[in-house]
Amino acid sequence: MFLHSKKLLAKDIMSKEFLIANENYRVNELIRAMLKENIEEVFIVDKKNKLIGFVRFIDIVKMIGENLNQDIPIKKYIDDAISVDKTTSLLVCKDIMLENRIRKLPVIENGEIIGVIKKDEVLNYLYTNLKKSQAKLNHILDSIHEALCVIDKEGQVVFWNEKSEKLYDVSSKEIVGRHMKDFFPDAMILKVLKSRQAVKNVYHMPKKDYHIIINVEPIWIDGEFSGAVSTDRDISEVKKMSSELQKANETLQYLEEEMKRVMGDQLGEIIGKSEKIRKKIETARQIAATEASILLTGESGTGKEVFARYIHDHSDRKGLFIPINCSAIPNELFESEFFGYEKGAFTGANNMGKIGLFELAEDGTIFLDEIGDLPLSMQAKLLRVLQEKQIKRVGGNKYIPINARVISATNVDLKKLVEEKKFRQDLYYRINVVEINLPPLREREGDIPLLIDSFLKELCKKNKKNILGIEPEVLKILENYHWEGNIRELKNTIENLVVLCRQDTITIDLIPKYIINRVGEKRFMGENSLDLNKSIKKFEVDMIRKALELANGNKVKAAKLLNIPRTTLYYKLESYKIECR
Template identity: 55%
Template sequence: MDFINPHQALVVLKHIIENIQEAICVIDEKGIVVIWNEPAEKLYQLPRQEIIGKYLGEFFPNAIDLKVLESKKPVTNVYHSPREGTHIIISAAPILIGDKCIGVVSTDKDISEIRRVSLELEKATEKLNLLKGQIERLTGSSWGGIIGKSKLIQDTIEIAKRAAESKVAILITGESGTGKEVFARAIHAHSGLQGSFVPVNCSAIPKELFESEFFGYEPGAFTGAHRRGKKGLFELAHEGTLFLDEIADLPMFMQSKLLRALEEKKIKKVGGEKPINVNVRIVSATNRDLPHLVEEGKFRDDLFYRLNVIHLKLPPLRDRPEDIISLLKFFLQQACEENKKQIKNIDSEVVKILTSYNWPGNIRELKNVVENMVVLCEGEVITKDNIPVHILEAVPENIAPRKGGLEETVKHYERQLIIKALQKAAGNITQAARSLEIPRSTLYYKIEQHGIDVNNLT
């Protein structure tokens, strides 16, 4: 645009500054405000005639712009809240001519709407958790709403029960969808702690916000900080449980700060000097191999040992197929209530296919599949036609349909499992019971119940 003269260039620049969505502030080398656009007026409720020509520090003593002016280094994506309900991300960069800094330009992006949606999601999650609790009471389901009678899951529940009674840190590991947060909530519910259960997904917090999110900030800690400051996650979870999901994604600089807070049981807010006592029970979770990350230097070993006082490893659904039927019934009832459908039965072939599937997405995948089938079912019985294609393609075609409903199919499936275990153990009851992970007395009872001839297992 070399045809534009200097005057036209200034007009174009002014037009850009006034029509850009972000608030823009420009200060000179003395910190005097020279540009304050219309979005800045609206965002900070401060007319330009009141601030232009004056020192920025008179209005914002802790302004990022002034720090950048002094350091000559840019700052990006710093969070601040100038007033109730307003949330902003600010970036500032020095204006350099050679080594001389002649000013600073900053842009402030209003993320209030994003924050509002985030809060609505949090409220929806709380309502969902309340609904889960109501369903648990109505259905009389097991400890903490954890469904399953297999030895694997019952052993895991027993460890969780004992751990809940203590106040030590617990590390929950397991594949995605195995129910790590469900266990964490159950542990808190049975811990006797009077404080709140505060969950946080470590992979979802921007790097710039970690410290203020975990520890909070004092009034005036940064440009436009809320006049009352903000409580961090540690304060919110005081005398309760702080659940650190996806702990493996915690940045290294925050790992050291978290470790210090756990060891000293004290925190300092951003912009604060006074230590605050906090008493928090930490439950963390991950689907990654933390010991391997420690070996690679991507996770602090001292923090790992601090978090891993009790290790709770959740089994994948494929390792406890006998629980699939119970989960299927539960999710079916839940999906019918939520979608106002009346499904009276599930075809026996559907049950056999679902119990033969490997479930790489574990319980979460099973829940989604059941809801999918309920929504797409046009009648009162879920049939093979309602099963998602990817499951049909993954299950061998030699599954023959059987007459009868859900209970009959479950009995047949249980009988086949027992026969296979006895065949593998060459008829040895003790070995078969061990492989099925049930007491010998239970196996004897089921052999008689199903009319199985141990001497003729062909």
């Protein structure tokens, strides 16, 4: 989950630094051992190394003060030890330690102590994750469309988002920590504070031409009243809700299908059976579980983001996949987008600050597409982050550790950019631990029909079309086309055919003329003759034969492919002595 850290167990945080002693240890021997190791507690085990209790240094000091015999076995003075096994959750460990007022909690496996949970380390971990969750939560609350206000049971404002600032002309800095009645004495949320009853869909006009619907809910935590939360929505937005909701549902359905296609658990999520693409898929699966930085290269439209998502999904990372198009971010915003910023970092900055994309990708993958467009100044900062595994927000003075795998992609020659001093050589080697060069579509023999079939199903559903198939001659033409734009161009072409198709089958006449012309030019391009008449004749003969081949000998369809009348085709067939098979 976005706001939840992965469940941490005792084995994940336990320390190996602890002292054990046999139950027959003499008191004076134990004192010397504890002084030498500077340890306040010793865990006592029996002859079979099973934990039976513990002794604290302070107890030994009391024992010495009472002039008790120090040359007797320590087992006479031990206390029972509370313990947990290695699969106990961190939160349960924390509760046990607080309830029993202990600072160290032994972790047991088969009766033997294998580690110790320390109270200070538990609290530090929980505090760090609480701060991260708070930053993410603030980012979400500031991004929602409604004006949001939260007050405590005393009436003091504890949260006031950006929409509230714009709606009521009061900044978060002014109002948070102050009593609500000092700013809005008649606010609906104050009435709920007294009645402790929810208020729904109340009309409100805070200022001229602003028509607002308010909902207020009391906040109850474990049966105790803790305050109230209000959400205010501009009523003019509600008018658009029905059509927008329908659009959102359709979009969501499409996205769900897209997610299944590119983020599934099956190898088929990357469509292709050609040897070249299968080798790339095998490499991607092999390195997915590693921590290596990956550089995806290849022509535009070859599916680099799909491969990046595939690698992320087949890794052990539990965080988000965050794609970033480096060419789409203005130079002056790179640092704040990548690393976030603290409140007041610059003019126009969010008063609560903002979490950066690297933090959002914690325990996940950050995909830097078109990394060749990254400015040199940002390249140096990115290199430092990759080396030190930590970032510092704009306007901040504290370094934040990050754990995000970086996958980069480019359709340009980075080595050439390095030679031209436009890309840092050290960054190039840092992001290019493993390079996967994706083949262009024209080199993926046998993959075009598979891609066409997949795109046809997807785009028919998207455009609400019921197309059953595609004519064989159409498929032949598409297979013979060069596809300079690769998979992206192929998908756009299929969508063009789907949108224009009025029947249940895609036919030759729907194919764009530039594709037919380019397919027909293939044979002609290799000619060396300078005799114009001969070249024109040969070109016409080759074009007619190619059209007849694609149309399976059907002269009517061949004439359509050639964009000439049937009578003209018949004339040329007779003139050039071309036989139809």
